[in-house]
Amino acid sequence: MRRHAQSPSLGMIADEAGVSRAAVSMALRNHPRIPESTRLRIQKIARKLGWKPNPLLAEAMSAIRAGQPSADRVTLAWISTDDTRDGWRHSHFNLRCFAGAQQRAENAGYRLDQFWLGDADGNATRLSEILYTRGIAGIIVGPFHDRGRIAMQWDRFAAATFAHTLLSPQLHRATDNQFASARVSVARLHAVGCRRIGLALAARLDHRVADQWTAGYLLETFEEGLAHPKLLHRPPDLDEAEFIRWFKRAKPDAIVGTDKRIIEWLATAGIRVPDDVAFAGLDLADDSGEVAGIFQDASAIGASVIDLVAGQLLRHERGLPEVPRTVVIDGRWVDGATLPATKPDPEWVEKSAMLLATGGTAAANLPALYD
Known part of the structure; x- marks a missing residue:
């Protein structure tokens, strides 16, 4: 088979395949007018001759065929x-x-x-x-x-x-990586001494990410012996009055969620963040440190x-x-003003870093933390 330093022309490929240039052009674009077996044969010959697709040229030619400027x-x-x-x-x-x-x-x-x-x-x-x-x-x-x-x-x-x-x-x-983000958030709150870590999250929003936030939260709290059904608040949409009622019943010392209004609702109820309860956001609007949590690399x-x-x-x-x-x-953890001013346990800091580095599957890499 002949080799060419330059990408072969349609004519070269057509001669090798015994078809017209138009047939080669359509075959290389996977045009349905060319039977599949013929398309595959022409594409195989083209590759052997050194042909490589050029995406910009391909799209430009598509537009030219459509008569676009x-x-x-x-x-x-x-x-x-x-x-x-x-x-x-x-x-x-x-x-x-x-x-x-x-x-x-x-x-x-x-x-x-x-x-x-x-x-x-x-x-x-x-x-x-x-x-x-x-x-x-x-x-x-x-x-x-x-x-x-x-x-x-x-x-x-x-x-x-x-x-x-x-x-x-x-x-x-x-x-x-919402699954890892939720696990990291729980791990970091655990690292600063929180033990009753709640999740306050609108189920409607969690569905948008295939419920990965809740899945990560449940796994991490289960692994660390922190799980309790009362600490999970997941209505279809968050409501201030309902949230405060849940908070007073569940008595969390930390909350993981996506809604920054939670901080405002707590303040209105006379509950101080982070003095009375810590907060970690799963979808921070910025990485300024005003709020601790995950800044997604959108x-x-x-x-x-x-x-x-x-x-x-x-x-x-x-x-x-x-x-x-x-x-x-993977997102990025941001330390912020909604965490207690407590020096975090270095083991849990290490774990949270490993969770992000391994896509939320770091447990097997840190067996000492589970002894």
């Missing part, structure tokens, strides 16, 4: 599904995800534009037609406010999404979603994946 040739679509066009921007996590995705897209030669499902009157098929007509082949499905579904014409696109808010279809996704999560889409474009893949992949990004 050069400015739109490598556009990726960020699809939002909220009730309003900018509803997704109310979440600090979403904003950081978008910023990370936008930066990675620009670095890779793509452009990331927002599209709102409402502009298509909530009709995903119509939105699919709009994107396809504009020559857009890569889409990022932004986080849903509540878990939901979207029925795009998936065979036309390479796609990925965030966390577990998209119920169907199953796409490649990137997400925070920027890296957004960048990873772009990588997932770009990889599919590079491989000329379209449609729903046979084996959806999940990229898990």
Whole structure:
């Protein structure tokens, strides 16, 4: 088989395969007009000749075939599904995800534009037609406010999404390591002397991350002999009056949760943080140290979603994946003013670091802590 220092032309591949240049072009793009057996044969010959796909060129050519101007040739679509066009921007996590995705897209030669499902009157098929007509082949499905579904014409696109808010279809996704985050939070509170560590979390929010926060909390409190059913407060949504009633019944000395309003509710009830009860947030808005807890690396999560889409474009893949992949990004613990001013036990500090480093599975690495 001949080898070429440069990537072979369509004509070289066509001559080797005994087909037309048009057939080679369609085969390398996995076009359904070319029978699968023929596509695979041509692709195998192309690889032997040294052909490698160029994602920017591939997407540019897709746009050219759609008659689009050069400015739109490598556009990726960020699809939002909220009730309003900018509803997704109310979440600090979403904003950081978008910023990370936008930066990675620009670095890779793509452009990331927002599209709102409402502009298509909530009709995903119509939105699919709009994107396809504009020559857009890569889409990022932004986080849903509540878990939901979207029925795009998936065979036309390479796609990925965030966390577990998209119920169907199953796409490649990137997400925070919520399981490890919850374990780390319990371990760090344990390290500063807390023994009645409660979880106050809206079940609706936990469902968005496949209940991984609760799972991590339950495992860590069970492993350390701290588990008690009264310490778990997980209504569909948090309510101030109901929360305070739970607090007075359960009497936790520390609380793990996602809602910063908890600190305000406690203050209104005359309960001081951290003097009377410590608090660790599972989804900090910033890493200033005002609140202790986990700062999710949303920027890296957004960048990873772009990588997932770009990889599919590079491989000329379209449609729903046979084996959806999940990229898990570890968050970062931030010490803050909501923890007691107590020097933490170094063993538990070590454990919390190991939990993040091992994706929440550090118990086997630190057997001495369980003797």
